[in-house]
């Protein structure tokens with residue numbers, strides 16, 4: 001059988017899901033540059049190509065500083081290798097209990113750092129509800145112990161936007177950076193959804209990174225519309241020493257790197273990355289507004305990025321699943337997570353909201 005027919009390659013799946021922004025394909029601009037990079041014929045491998053050079057320069061221009069830029073396949077590698085470059089094996093990394101590095105990287109940060117321990121901060125219940133670290137919680141962890149039996153805190157890791165779809169303000173990042181600086185800690189930012197945070201804040205990308213005290217940013221491209229690929233951006237260039245070797249040893253050095261880097265040019269061109277993020281954020285707002293009046297739905301907090309979190313009656317969840325909707329439950333502390341992406345259509349949001357309303361009404365009997 002023709003494999004294209006077997007895969008129904010020409011017929012796109014009309015149903016959009018709310019499980020993850022990773023369900024979406026690549027955006028047209030990324031795709032265009034992907035093909036452009038292919039059309040150029042032979043190019044030097046392992047990042048020596050002109051696309052990689054160009055996008056590294058474009059990222060330096062975007063951040064208005066002379067940062068070091070590396071590309072890896074995914075966010076787990078970006079975070080794990082970035083943290084490993086900041087830590088010795090006897091160091092520790094302060095993060096929240098819902099941090100992706102803590103809950104969703106299979107011990108990658110600990111593995112690649114040869115044992116640096118993640119320390120989960122105890123925040124106020126309000127901060128925990130929003131998935132955020134606070135300066136007080138960082139301070140408490142750093143001052144709790146200073147003896148040789150405890151892994152020495154060395155890094156604070158923030159996720160921006162957070163795993164709960166909230167966003168740290170510029171002042172919040174600055175306040176955490178101030179404590180980090182005072183306590184001689186480096187500041188790492190997991191920016192798998194960095195674009196969504198910048199879109200919400202309306203600030204310059206430098207304002208919530210190096211100007212606020214961030215040393216290393218893992219800048220997510222995949223969830224923003226790339227086929228694959230994240231950029232690790234070292235604002236403190238001293239920290240990137242030998243990083244290329246880490247990337248290679250970890251199996252993250254793409255030989256045909258142009259296929260990761262060229263699509264990044266598509267994201268950066270005309271601020272497509274921000275347009276993609278704004279769209280995803282707007283779809284989350286649309287869904288939130290649609291769910292607000294639905295009896296039986298408990299919205300956990302207003303979305304600030306591209307996710308809506310809500311508690312639903314169990315029978316409603318079962319019914320939605322039977323109807324073919326896909327979404328995660330119990331991500332980051334309870335409730336269902338409904339995630340929008342760069343290509344989520346308003347009609348998809350409306351169709352989902354309609355089914356959700358019916359499911360809740362049926363569940364109420």
Ligand SMILES: *Cc1c(COP(=O)(O)O)cnc(C)c1O
Pocket residue numbers: 073074075076077079100101159162163190192193222
């Ligand atoms: C998706 C995501 C990542 C990266 O995950 P990979 O599957 O390894 O690409 C990292 N951090 C956060 C907060 C994420 O949501």
